[in-house]
Amino acid sequence: CAIALPAHAQFGKIGKSLGKAAKSAGNAVAAVAGDAAMDMAANKVSTKVVEYMDKSNTVSAEDSEYTKRLNNLVAKNYAIVDGVAFNYKVYENPEINLLGTADGSIRVYSGMMDALTDDELLAVISVQIGNIVNKDTRDALMKVASEDNASNASAAQLEKMLSFSGDKLGTVVNELLQVPYTEDQNKTADTYAFDLLKKNNNKTEGLVSALKKFADMEAVDKAAAESEDANAEVSGASKYTTVNSGSSLRASLISSK
Helix, strand or coil, rough: CCCCCHHHHHHHHHHHHHHHHHHHHHHHHHHHHHHHHHHHHHHHHHHHHHHHHHCCECCCCCCCCCHHHHHHHCCCCCEECEEEEEEEECCCCCCCCEEEEEEEEEEEHHHHHCCCCHHHHHHHHHHHHHHHHHCCCHHHHCCCCCCCHHHCHHHHHHHHHHHHHHHHHHHHHHHHHHHHHCCCHHCCCCCCCCHHHCCCCCHHHHHHHHHHHHHHHHHHHHHHHHHCCCCCCCCHHHHHHHHHHCCCHHHHHHHCC
16 A cells, blocks of 8 residues: 655655755856856966967968968868867977967978978868867866866966966967877767768868878887987977877777767
8 A cells, every 4th residue: 555655754754855956057157158168268277378389480471382281171161160260370490399278279380281281281271170179278287287187287286377478388388289199089089070060061081181291100110219319300390290199090990980
């Protein structure tokens, strides 16, 4: 037979459930608000970081072949992606590198442009877009702000960096450029790039061939690191592949799609 609970006992249980639900909802709202504050602070700091980098590097002129080539690649479908507005510039530097920050700034070295075809270059830019949209670049900045512990970073820590200038800001930039993406971040960004290229009717094969080129460069850098020759040369992409590693496996995974 069924035993009916007193009305006040039922209400007590319901009240506790509602209290837990309200607390969970409140925590969720607070987490969203905290994440939004973190995004805003990261964007402000990133803008300052990019201003510093632009002043510290030779930016290719608007009428240069490098700038015109880059603009032709990104103008149609890569100016605004998933609600993020992107801005692009070329640094005249023979190093094979490409940088991105949380505010949507992407800086491509002329050496990277020389090393890649148009399809490969657009694919690598798409990966960087993935890193920005997925907040990998934001998390890298958080690691620098919190001394390599992004989970303990706060918007306040990031905003402190807005007061930095000169050598202090330069140190932040140098540290930021050396924060490696994790294996999961790289895989997710590669998948994002593959889907973005496909959506825009661009060739996805460029992603695989670019990763294979970087895999070859990684092999050169590994051999140099293991060599007893102190003068062993590293590839021009050694800084890039340190941050964006595992290119051989990544190429295999994308090839299987």
